Amino acid sequence: MNDRMIGRVKRVNGPVIEVMGITDAEMFEMVRVGKDNLIGELIKLETDGAVIQVYEDTTGIAPLDPVYGAGMQLSVELGPGMVGTIYDGIQRPLEAIREISEIYIKRGITIPSLNREKKWHFAPSVKQGEHISGGMALGAVRETENVLHKILVPPSDKGILESVVPEGDYTVEDVIAVLKTDAPQQKDLFLMHRWPIRVQRPTQRRLPLDVPLITGQRVIDTLFPVAKGGTVSIPGAFGTGKTMTQQAVAKWCDADIIVYIGCGERGNEITDVLTEFPKLIDPRSGRSLMERTILIANTSNMPVSAREASIYTGITMAEYFRDQGYHVAVMADSTSRWAEALRELSGRMEEMPAEEGFPAYLPTKIAEFYERAGSMETLNGDCGSVTIIGAVSPPGGDFSEPVTQHTKRFIRCFWALDRNLANARHYPAISWLDSYSEYLNDMASWWEQEVSPEWLADRTEIMELLHKEVRLQQVVKLVGPDALPDTQRFILEVCTLFKNAFLQQNAYDKIDMFSVVQKQVKMLHIIVTYWKRGYEAIKNGAVLIKLRKMKVYRDIVKMKFSIPNDNLSGLDKIEARLERSMDQLEALYA
Amino acid sequence: MPERENRRLLSGREYIGVDKIDGPLIFVGKTHPVGYRELIECVDKQGNVRLGIVLESSTDIVVVQVFEGTSGLTLPDTRIRFSGKPLTISVSKEMLGRVFNGLGRPIDGGPPQRSDIELDVNGMAINPTARQYPRDFIQTGISVIDGMNTLIRGQKLPIFSGNGLPHNELAAQIARQAKIRGTNTEFAVVFAAMGVKHDVARFFTRSFEESGVLENVALFLSLADDPSIERLITPRTALTLAEHLAFNEDMHVLVIMTDMTNYCESLREISTIRGEIPSRKGYPGYLYSDLAELYERSGMIKGYKGSITSLPILTMPNDDISHPIPDLSGYITEGQIVFEREMDGRGIFPPVAGLPSLSRLMKDGIGEGMTREDHPHLASQLFAAYSYVKDVRNLASVIGEEELTPLDHNYLEFGKEFEQKFVSQRKDEDRSIEQTLDLGWEVLRTLPAEELHRITDEEIEKFYGK
Numbered sequence A: 001m002n003d004r005m006i007g008r009v010k011r012v013n014g015p016v017i018e019v020m021g022i023t024d025a026e027m028f029e030m031v032r033v034g035k036d037n038l039i040g041e042l043i044k045l046e047t048d049g050a051v052i053q054v055y056e057d058t059t060g061i062a063p064l065d066p067v068y069g070a071g072m073q074l075s076v077e078l079g080p081g082m083v084g085t086i087y088d089g090i091q092r093p094l095e096a097i098r099e100i101s102e103i104y105i106k107r108g109i110t111i112p113s114l115n116r117e118k119k120w121h122f123a124p125s126v127k128q129g130e131h132i133s134g135g136m137a138l139g140a141v142r143e144t145e146n147v148l149h150k151i152l153v154p155p156s157d158k159g160i161l162e163s164v165v166p167e168g169d170y171t172v173e174d175v176i177a178v179l180k181t182d183a184p185q186q187k188d189l190f191l192m193h194r195w196p197i198r199v200q201r202p203t204q205r206r207l208p209l210d211v212p213l214i215t216g217q218r219v220i221d222t223l224f225p226v227a228k229g230g231t232v233s234i235p236g237a238f239g240t241g242k243t244m245t246q247q248a249v250a251k252w253c254d255a256d257i258i259v260y261i262g263c264g265e266r267g268n269e270i271t272d273v274l275t276e277f278p279k280l281i282d283p284r285s286g287r288s289l290m291e292r293t294i295l296i297a298n299t300s301n302m303p304v305s306a307r308e309a310s311i312y313t314g315i316t317m318a319e320y321f322r323d324q325g326y327h328v329a330v331m332a333d334s335t336s337r338w339a340e341a342l343r344e345l346s347g348r349m350e351e352m353p354a355e356e357g358f359p360a361y362l363p364t365k366i367a368e369f370y371e372r373a374g375s376m377e378t379l380n381g382d383c384g385s386v387t388i389i390g391a392v393s394p395p396g397g398d399f400s401e402p403v404t405q406h407t408k409r410f411i412r413c414f415w416a417l418d419r420n421l422a423n424a425r426h427y428p429a430i431s432w433l434d435s436y437s438e439y440l441n442d443m444a445s446w447w448e449q450e451v452s453p454e455w456l457a458d459r460t461e462i463m464e465l466l467h468k469e470v471r472l473q474q475v476v477k478l479v480g481p482d483a484l485p486d487t488q489r490f491i492l493e494v495c496t497l498f499k500n501a502f503l504q505q506n507a508y509d510k511i512d513m514f515s516v517v518q519k520q521v522k523m524l525h526i527i528v529t530y531w532k533r534g535y536e537a538i539k540n541g542a543v544l545i546k547l548r549k550m551k552v553y554r555d556i557v558k559m560k561f562s563i564p565n566d567n568l569s570g571l572d573k574i575e576a577r578l579e580r581s582m583d584q585l586e587a588l589y590a
Numbered sequence B: 001m002p003e004r005e006n007r008r009l010l011s012g013r014e015y016i017g018v019d020k021i022d023g024p025l026i027f028v029g030k031t032h033p034v035g036y037r038e039l040i041e042c043v044d045k046q047g048n049v050r051l052g053i054v055l056e057s058s059t060d061i062v063v064v065q066v067f068e069g070t071s072g073l074t075l076p077d078t079r080i081r082f083s084g085k086p087l088t089i090s091v092s093k094e095m096l097g098r099v100f101n102g103l104g105r106p107i108d109g110g111p112p113q114r115s116d117i118e119l120d121v122n123g124m125a126i127n128p129t130a131r132q133y134p135r136d137f138i139q140t141g142i143s144v145i146d147g148m149n150t151l152i153r154g155q156k157l158p159i160f161s162g163n164g165l166p167h168n169e170l171a172a173q174i175a176r177q178a179k180i181r182g183t184n185t186e187f188a189v190v191f192a193a194m195g196v197k198h199d200v201a202r203f204f205t206r207s208f209e210e211s212g213v214l215e216n217v218a219l220f221l222s223l224a225d226d227p228s229i230e231r232l233i234t235p236r237t238a239l240t241l242a243e244h245l246a247f248n249e250d251m252h253v254l255v256i257m258t259d260m261t262n263y264c265e266s267l268r269e270i271s272t273i274r275g276e277i278p279s280r281k282g283y284p285g286y287l288y289s290d291l292a293e294l295y296e297r298s299g300m301i302k303g304y305k306g307s308i309t310s311l312p313i314l315t316m317p318n319d320d321i322s323h324p325i326p327d328l329s330g331y332i333t334e335g336q337i338v339f340e341r342e343m344d345g346r347g348i349f350p351p352v353a354g355l356p357s358l359s360r361l362m363k364d365g366i367g368e369g370m371t372r373e374d375h376p377h378l379a380s381q382l383f384a385a386y387s388y389v390k391d392v393r394n395l396a397s398v399i400g401e402e403e404l405t406p407l408d409h410n411y412l413e414f415g416k417e418f419e420q421k422f423v424s425q426r427k428d429e430d431r432s433i434e435q436t437l438d439l440g441w442e443v444l445r446t447l448p449a450e451e452l453h454r455i456t457d458e459e460i461e462k463f464y465g466k
């Protein structure tokens, strides 16, 4: 190890270590501690001392153990080989770790994040003598069938190209270009570069958010859509479906790259993704879903400080792919565990706590994280986006707690999971009353142009009914349903139908697990038609029971399971049958 | 390196006299550099040895936590020996059939436990890529579990109970009846008792004895009258043996840990004494991570034959599921079996609340080829219908049963049948999965077929119509 010694351990308290006799360390510098070379990061600097947080179990570390500085901030390696890989919170490849240490993650393992031996076929797109600057593409590598990996100039570099290698096979450490900069020395460029995880990668400018991220989940796309580049929070008590919702979105959404961060959650959930994703086929590319996915796993039993870092590791990788002009969706499950890691570290540093023991800077940190989402014009002139979908795990399911509340200030789309819905096995348990999307109006024109002109009107109609239902249910609770006139009872009926036939979506059903947008608008329209025409019929004297007993009713209830995404003609038939049944009913009372 | 050499020489050095004793914590000044979480021995005036570990180490002072408590210790006469290594226990298959204290020392009068394999009780995090996703159905013979909250081999499924509810009976019944169908592999049981009374330990011992499996059970007892701090190490010792049995000896291990609430309270005690900033209800902010270190030790590993399935039992203070202990557990475990006092009052055993109970791993372990093809939809329909029953009961309590619609009356009937025929069973009743599923259809027949939205037409034809 050629690192320099920067001090010695003074005090060990879990992952937080006080260091004495500090010489020339730099803030956020990556460090190594003790004989096992545990990885850490310097997080507080004083005249003589410093505080570091260690990303591995500190058992056995003792006072006077040496601390070495790596001379750079905690960074990730960005280059070909990330897609399809599973990393821990500080970008160590877990598969490679397993080859060394089998079942368990032993301490002090150093493995480069990107494979050093593997050769990639690089095709340059620039020539010697060209002026280039940070963020520009030098060429590309086909990383997977889906992902053409653009090789970017590190954002902080610029100059004239002295030389570029010809098209051919290179490792991430081979020099592929040489840059003449203002500095006296030339600068070598590689297929990879490093970037500090706590620093947002630069772009030209933010673009407006007006295209939805289509998730295939009806309650999301139709009721509470999120824009590409948007921010979403999914709060919910345990077992209400945060992970399931995020996995469903990760599987079916129309992003180019998925960064899935398992932050302080279960080991088996990561294993589930690892076993399932490679087998699932992305409906748009026809390729395995794993070929567009990067996994970051810092499970609940892994060191808590690496949990804190995992969020930044993930978002930095996402920004890097955005800078190549891709639409990236980041799932962070769960941001509460990250906030708790902050709290634990802050507590061990004996900082003054604010609410519920969380440090006073919690809101700032949350804001900084969600600020890294957005749709951007990249330095290379492309358009790319990072969408962040963060789960929140409020203690006791109480949304008034600090993490949920502060997150709410910085996100624009809120998918509130409801304990009662989950208990009734109404999945996804996204509450239609507590959730909202501030992107709705900006998405409407996309839906109208790309899918159906009726979308917004139908959606508004059904949302109104759902809100009316709440008031009617209050009446029913007091006096029973019989006290309501048929027109109002019909509202209850339609809402029940909408919940069963549309909002509930079974993530395990082969057909129902995702719905293309055309299927969604048609299903919605059928239910709205049932409502509108049924209401007219009742006003003209039809009895409610006739509407419920219509044969087509059962077809409507089951259409989500029976009509496949690739052949929607069945829905047109149901709609025609519905119209006919309504015509007949009307004829009876004409 | 001189430091390393020094430490090896210095470890084992004994310090006479300590600076401060506060509850289970001892503060020792002016030591050699002592490692974080190092094992120590604390010797009192009479020469009795107690074990402890280092909670914090600095150049000025070392904070040590003594598992057997600090009662009777004095400042000048207490001697502390640092071992230079973490707390380990020696493990072997021969530990089955024996009884130990929380630190893994035999208390059954038998010979001391010896083995060449010494393992750190803290374990290490399992690499997620090494895990095998659990999907083997365990038949417990209990309908409400097998049918609706299926237990899977390698799962961690806690029982959320309350004081005085029959969680011990259910856990013992599961331990007696659990089997993987079509195999005759038996489960070895590792039982960890934290702060429970003697009669609880006796109840389990007797239950294992009666079913003739005692030689397949290792008990780690840290009972109510043992020092509370010992409870912090008890589950770790037990899980360390479980890991050895599962991953070195190819055994399928069922770990029963009771009562996790007592464990958490000991953790709170230490945290308070150390003056840490609490999060909710005085529990330390790291309670989640600490529990995860225990619960996440269950599972299956690729390429290994054994498994660890765990059934932690916890009593919800005040029957409140949002209390930090059940709440944080629920955020870590793969579902939960929740008891309801009201059902117990009505004489239903097991008093498993239908709606808040959940098994997250059941999806991959049930259905065709594993249990029966109708299982997934049947379970989902039972949940949906029972949830509607709860609404109808609420409504009936306001407007009176007479005012209900005929359909709602059907649902009330369904609710009754469901609780009395399906959920309720004898404490020695071992139902096969087929019996359970058939019972499920039987109670569903109280509802008209049009109400069964979650069941396909074919299934209605084949199972409901029978």
Ligand SMILES: Nc1ncnc2c1ncn2[C@@H]1O[C@H](COP(=O)(O)OP(=O)(O)OP(=O)(O)O)[C@@H](O)[C@H]1O
Residues within 6 Å of the ligand: A236, A237, A238, A239, A240, A241, A242, A243, A244, A245, A265, A393, A427, A428, A429, A505, A506, A507, A508, B330, B331, B332, B359, B360, B361, B363
């Ligand atoms: N869309 C869905 N379809 C079918 N089942 C679902 C769906 N959503 C949730 N579930 C059920 O709910 C269970 C819990 O969901 P999930 O694991 O996503 O909860 P969570 O909110 O992430 O909980 P925790 O906070 O404890 O991690 C799942 O195991 C599954 O049984």
Ligand SMILES: [Mg+2]
Residues within 6 Å of the ligand: A242, A243, A244, A265, A333
């Ligand atoms: Mg989850």
